Amino acid sequence: MGQYFIQLVVLFMAVTVLPGCSLYRIDSQDTTLDYYPPKASQQDVVYMERIDKPYEVVGVVAVSVEKVRPLSDVLEQMRVQAALLGGDAITALNSEPEGLIRTRYTAKVAVFK
Numbered sequence: 001m002g003q004y005f006i007q008l009v010v011l012f013m014a015v016t017v018l019p020g021c022s023l024y025r026i027d028s029q030d031t032t033l034d035y036y037p038p039k040a041s042q043q044d045v046v047y048m049e050r051i052d053k054p055y056e057v058v059g060v061v062a063v064s065v066e067k068v069r070p071l072s073d074v075l076e077q078m079r080v081q082a083a084l085l086g087g088d089a090i091t092a093l094n095s096e097p098e099g100l101i102r103t104r105y106t107a108k109v110a111v112f113k
């Protein structure tokens with residue numbers, strides 16, 4: 001009976017506590033009054049360290065994630081948000097520690113002219 005009770009408590013905690021934990025905290029913000037239609041897919045958005053053609057910054061995306069997550073996963077989440085803003089690329093990637101176990105990444109969303 002005692003072991004059954006412990007299993008029930010663990011199951012209850014998993015159902016109520018774990019959904020509040022998130023691998024990613026994602027935020028995006030428009031920085032222009034112009035409208036750019038969302039892209040069909042995040043595959044339409046590229047990551048570029050440096051953009052070598054004319055562009056306009058139309059937004060900023062931010063992802064807060066556990067430090068153990070690979071950068072490729074972070075970039076994928078950013079590309080999803082940039083696609084919603086109508087961006088062609090994300091650039092100017094920046095990271096800063098956010099407590100002991102998380103890192104906050106930010107990037108600019110660009111539209112090519």
